[in-house]
Amino acid sequence: MALQDAANLLGPARHVVVFTGAGISAESGVPTFRDALTGLWSRFDAQALATPQAFDDDPDLVWGWYEWRRRLVQRVRPNQGHLAVARLATHVPRLTVITQNVDDLHERAGSPAVTHLHGSLFTPRCASCARPAPVPESTGEQPDEGRRVAPPHCRHCAGLIRPGVVWFGEALPEDALESAVQAATECDVLLTVGTSALVYPAAEIPRVAGRFGAAVIQVNPQPTPLDPIAEVNLAGPAAEILPALVTATWPGFS
Numbered sequence: 034m035a036l037q038d039a040a041n042l043l044g045p046a047r048h049v050v051v052f053t054g055a056g057i058s059a060e061s062g063v064p065t066f067r068d069a070l071t072g073l074w075s076r077f078d079a080q081a082l083a084t085p086q087a088f089d090d091d092p093d094l095v096w097g098w099y100e101w102r103r104r105l106v107q108r109v110r111p112n113q114g115h116l117a118v119a120r121l122a123t124h125v126p127r128l129t130v131i132t133q134n135v136d137d138l139h140e141r142a143g144s145p146a147v148t149h150l151h152g153s154l155f156t157p158r159c160a161s162c163a164r165p166a167p168v169p170e171s172t173g174e175q176p177d178e179g180r181r182v183a184p185p186h187c188r189h190c191a192g193l194i195r196p197g198v199v200w201f202g203e204a205l206p207e208d209a210l211e212s213a214v215q216a217a218t219e220c221d222v223l224l225t226v227g228t229s230a231l232v233y234p235a236a237e238i239p240r241v242a243g244r245f246g247a248a249v250i251q252v253n254p255q256p257t258p259l260d261p262i263a264e265v266n267l268a269g270p271a272a273e274i275l276p277a278l279v280t281a282t283w284p285g286f287s
C-alpha cells in the first residue's frame with residue numbers, strides 16, 4: 034500500500050530533499066494561498082499586496098498585511114508535519130529542507146538549516162539600501178487583517194523597510210535557488226509536501242529531482258501537476274501522513 038511503498042523508498046535513501054509549500058502549515062492555522070474559500074488569494078488581491086508596484090503604490094497597506102501575517106504566524110505552533118520533517122534528520126544521512134513558505138514553523142519545529150526560496154516574514158530589509166532591519170517588537174495584540182501600518186524607516190538611509198519576502202515579478206534569492214537545484218540533482222528521494230506546484234521557478238525543483246533519478250513522493254490531499262512524476266502519491270493531510278510515514282519507515286523509533 035502507498036505508505037509502505039513510500040517507506041520502502043525512504044528507508045535506504047542517503048540524501049532526502051523535503052520540499053514544502055503552504056499546505057504543511059495549514060494544520061497550524063496558517064492559511065494557504067489557493068485552497069478554495071480559505072486561500073489568501075481568494076480573499077485578497079495578490080496584485081495589490083504581493084508585487085513591488087503594490088509596495089510603491091501603498092506601502093502602509095502592504096506592510097500592514099505582512100505584519101498581520103507575521104503576527105498570525107507568531108501566535109501559532111508547528112504541527113506534527115513540521116515535527117516529522119525535523120525528526121527525519123535523525124534517520125536520514127543527509128537531509129535538505131527547502132520551503133516556499135515565509136513562516137518560521139520548520140525552524141521552530143527543530144529543522145536547523147531551511148532553504149527559503151520565497152524569503153521570510155522574519156527578515157525585513159530596507160527597500161532602498163537592502164540592509165537588514167529588525168523584526169518589529171510584537172505587541173501581542175490580536176492581528177487584524179487589512180489594517181494599514183506605516184513601515185519603519187531604515188536606520189542607515191531612512192528608506193522604507195519592506196517585508197523580506199519574494200514578490201511576484203521578483204527574482205528568487207540566487208543562493209537559495211542554486212542550492213535547492215543542486216540538492217534536487219543529488220538527492221535519492223524528494224518528498225514534496227503541501228504545494229500546488231504552480232509557481233515557478235520553485236515548482237521546477239521536484240521536476241529536476243525526478244529528471245536526475247530521484248524518487249518523488251508527494252503528500253497532498255488534492256491532486257497536483259506533480260501526480261504524474263510522483264512514484265508514490267500519499268493523499269492526505271501532512272500532519273497525519275508525515276508522522277505515519279516516519280513510523281512506517283523506522284518502526285520502533287519514537
Ligand code: APR
Pocket residue numbers: 053054055056057059060065066067068072133134151226227228229230231232252253254255257269270271272
Ligand atoms: N496537508 C498537505 N497539503 C495540504 C494541506 C494539508 N493539511 N492543506 C492543503 N494542502 C495543499 C493544497 O491541496 C494545495 O495543493 O497545499 C497546497 C497549497 O497550495 P498553495 O496554496 O498554492 O501554496 P503553495 O504551493 O505553497 O504556493 C506556492 O505561491 O503565491 C505564491 O509565494 C506564494 O509560496 C507561495 C507559492
